[in-house]
Amino acid sequence: MLKVDNEFIEQLKVGKDFNASACLNCGSCTALCPLDIELLPRRLFRYVLMGAKKKVLENTNSIYSCMLCKMCEDNCPAEVHIVENVRSLRSYINRNVYRLEKDSPVKKSRSKINHANTYK
């Protein structure tokens, strides 16, 4: 049972920083990933969209394994910003799980880096 964690969705700014709702589940990304990671990015993104925090955090290694090579994104028929999405997941984990940037002056407000828009 995966519970939709609304707080997680809010923290991740799903739909803004993390934007993958346009995903059609075609699987092109998975097929093209040079890492052969089954989870990345289609299913991982689906977990994020559905606010399945536990599943997302179980897959930290996959999230940090991505090379951001953009092979998937360039071939995504739904034009999902896959690379920025992965970065925003790392950013979320760095801030909220590893607490690497707890001294951050921007810890309360969201980072000025607007992930979803970086490549628009």
Place this chain on the structure above:
Amino acid sequence: MPIPINDTLGIFADNIRIRKSVLPIAERKVTDWTKGLKIPAGGDTILYTGQMYQLVPIINSMSHQMAKYENSWITKYFGIGRWLNRFINLSAFMAHSDPIEQAAYDGKLRNITLLLRSAGIEFGYLYEKDFYSGALAYDEGLDQAVETQANLVYQTLKSANVKRLITVDPHTTKMMRTVFPKIIPEFNIKVQSYLEVLADRKIKPLKQIDLDVTIHDSCIYARHEGMIEPPRLLLRQIGIRIQEAELSGKITQCCGGPLESLFPTKATNIAKKRIVELSDCAGEIVTMCPLCMANLKRVSPGRKITIRDISDYLVQSYCPTTSKNPGKGKKID
């Protein structure tokens, strides 16, 4: 135990905050390459290295260490390492770059300097203020560290009245050209890779080279920055025949380099796959990113292949031969 992501990234973040680079190196190592080139300090147009070429020998040495740590008992102590690193620059202790290698990578920057001069471009250099761009921190999602670094770099450029930057590698190009303006809305400095500058300037070859090469496009140049044609144009002009690998240009395959710090074994596996794809094509392999070069070279021993930086070819044709060609540096092949 794999390398702990948490503590490793913590060290990167701390380093940026305290020492203005993910892997802080001595100023001397950043600027050594300029010896004898008499590049003016400052100016409107600046050659900006972002320390990438200079860093590679150190990263190489680090990765060698990290690969040893991966799945070893030491990984348990990374937490202590991070704590310690706040007071002592651990990377300086851990990584001792090979001076021959260092000189070879410095040589690429000397090549680039000569090329820009042959194209008639006037430019300066910021020397000790040629800061790291924060590329790795950006990729790893260390947003606060990136913001700090971006502001430092921008303030430095602004106070030096810089109008235009010529970058030498894909990572710094992307950071300066695409990422910084998102973080700093007023960032209005024109950023171009030296390959784009040379191609724009219509630099004329002085000599033809009879050679087949296979291009390994950098993911960042080809897909993130859409820069595919300039290196091909510059090589074609000097008579070099370009052999395209099955995956090249827009669909180039990654060298595995981005995994170097956290997943060294995976990085090696990806590099092995890529080097096989590239060797299937006739010719020497040409790279345009120091990280690609380092990662592909790491898996090349035992294979009959030559990997060279694009500037090594360009300098041979576009620059006049001098008795003391600083471009050559020391041979690393």
Place this chain on the structure above:
Amino acid sequence: MDKHDLSQNKQPKILVFSTNNISDVGIDLAGSSHMDYPTTVQVLAVPCSSGINPVWILHALETGFDGVFIAADGGDCPYVPNCTERTAKIVEQAQQLFGAKYDARRVKMGAICSVCSESFVNLIKQFSKALAELSQSPGKSPEEEH
């Protein structure tokens, strides 16, 4: 007694009643698609299967047909909503007219729509086989032979 006998090499003669708007179109399609069925199958088109007179069915058997197949419209009938029920009743009436003279299985109905070419050919081949078996051992149902 059912007098219909077929020698081994002869195909049963079947009269098919089709309907102008629906099942005849499906049977046309079987021909357009070059789906082979026995040449001893002959089609007589009427407006609606609810208008088939049981007397005609009896007449067909008496004149030498081995069986009568009604290609009904099923639910597609544009004329009457309970066309299938009405047609089934006509089949029953015809069977009553057969009395002891003909086996009740010599009349059969099936729903054939305007694109049901394949099911027409399949049904007619099954019916033809059943009639052949029926003629060899009258009194036994074709199913029991298997």
Place this chain on the structure above:
Amino acid sequence: MTKRRLGVFICQCGGNISDFVDTEQLRQSIEKNSLVMVAQVNMFTCSDAGQQNIITEIINKNLDGIVVASCSPKLHLNTFRAVTRRAGLNEYQYVHVNLREQCSWAHTHDKKAATEKGLRLIRAGIAKVSLANSLEKLRVKTLPHALVIGAGVAGLRAALALSDIGVGVHLVEKNHHAGGMVLQWGKMFPNDKKGSYVIKHLLNEIHRRENITLFTNAELLEKTGHIGDFSVKVRLGNNDTISLKVGSIIVATGFDTYIPQSGEYGYGLTGVITLSEYEELLASSMETLQYNGKEIKTVTYIYCVGSRENTKTDKPHLYCSRYCCSATSHAAKCTSEMNPDIRQFHLFRDVRTYGKYEQLYEKARNNGSIFLRFDEKSPPQVKEEKGRLIVRVKDILTGGEEIEIDSDLVVLVTGMVPRENAGLVNILKLPVGKDGFFNEIHTKLRPVETVIDGVFICGTSQGPKNLAESVTSAMAAVSKTGALLLKGYVDLEPFVAKVNADLCTWCGNCAKACPYSAIEQTIFNGKQVAIVSPVLCKGEGACVPTCPKQAIDLEGYTNRQIESMIDALAKEVINEKTDA
């Protein structure tokens, strides 16, 4: 009867027939029949030369009946009827034999057997034409007025279009207000105009037209007469009854919304509402979306409620309701435009936002709606737990993972069901399909005509449609009506039942069997007999098998004709060398 003089024209169809059937052998056999004056083989009988040849032969040889053995009658029946007419012969003295689709093309591997079958088929044609009566088409006058039943968007639009082409309209609406379902709808794709706005404009126009009379709160009570000239009685709001004369009737009675059963997907719990209720909520909300005074942050839509399912009621709704996926995507778009932070989960089986509506689906996805696909066999569960609505669903796209969504609002995307219309069905004798909606003659080729001549159906009365499709079908019904009424008359096929009064002893079986009330009792030579109204008779022949005296016949398919055709088909070719 004097001996018939027949002509038989066998078509080679450029090889389509003659490659598999020996047409010359057919001609030689047929020629031996003493009734046959002419037997010819033509390369293409349907060509101008082929047609002219038939006319010449009819005139020169003084033929009184012809058989054309060629392709399926579905292709050229009308061609050769016209040929016969042009030669001065009654067009029903021509019989068509299907030698291509049902002979040459079906039996391409056995030319001998196919030729024998062809011969039997032509003999049957000869048998039929020998007994054919000359018939005249039934010409009926048409009145330039139409009755439109239902003043929803389809009915209103039909009335205006009829008015445009000069057909007067009586528009009858059961409810107090015209406008139907669309009146209640909020913003609609693509220009976000509200339903009430669209209806208001149509109604303004209706009121301006002098040749449209709108009766609200009114109901059809009775229909007599026939195509072109119906008499109808309508009950008005004040319980008065009015009689009207119309040439045709357009039925646009619309649909009903499926009402979920109590407990179906949590229906009955606070916060579980239907899509139309949600639309109303959206339409009445300004800046924030609230339900029962509580702000809505998470909306979960459950699709296909009452559509494409077989399990929940005794009346299964197996069809797709066509409009709901698009309507929900549009509602999602409106929701995120009001407040982009509202989380929207769509639990669907298939997304069918076809055509232009695909843009809505894309928009919904791009705006952050999450689509979760469930299997019909494991539908979502909706429960109330501690005052919250909990929806559990197995998401196929995540490999069947069970997802739990804590929702503020659950929207059941309900489909269309046929409107309860027993009275109207009875009055108009309209055919109703298995799904409960009205049936057209042919879904693709005759999409708005019914077997009741002069009665057309359109809009959602004939099956689920979206608004654009409803109006399209209304326009189709209008053009069929215009073509029928504006000419002033209509010709009907004369294939109707007729009673042999000498044989008839009036048992009433035929009258009971007739689905169209076309048979009545009358007195003939002092005895009770049945009589058929040729205008009401549809010619399906349902009365024929019920007559114990064989006293009722269908023109073109009489007992004698059929039996002689059976005889011809049964005859073995081998024994008939001399006389075909």
